[in-house]
Amino acid sequence: MAIAVPRPKLSWSERLYLPAIVGGMAITLNHFKNMLLGRTKVTVQYPEQTLDTKMPDYYRGAPALVRDEDGRVRCVACQLCEFICPPRAIKIEPGEIPSSDR
Incomplete structure (x- = not known):
């Protein structure tokens, strides 16, 4: 069942829409x-x-790849970089860090 929402009555100047156009042109x-x-x-x-x-x-x-004082990557694979990249150019595959890089 649909609900009928009453629309407010517009005045003559609001229906004409000319004052809004003139106001926008004044700002421009x-x-x-x-x-x-x-x-x-x-x-x-x-x-x-x-x-x-x-x-x-x-x-x-x-976004930038954060490194610690020793130059090791501090990425925790939260995938935030992948999520916020507009052209979807970043692909993150979480995995284990080799013990020599820790």
Whole structure:
């Protein structure tokens, strides 16, 4: 059995949708004006330039293979790298570490 959910009645201006379009264009033009006047940075050329702001503490960055002081791999095969890799380029096969590498 389906439940009928009543829809709220929209006013004439809400049905016209023009005020929302004009508001969005105003925001876009404001950003464009700020870019032309040099108030905001548009693009950061990453290797040559860095952001002036500090990254938040919760930023995790790119996954990297963690090593200890002796250079041994500290991976525990949690498969988090495989899970968060967007192109699915990482494949992890858990296994035993040779005793010479421990």
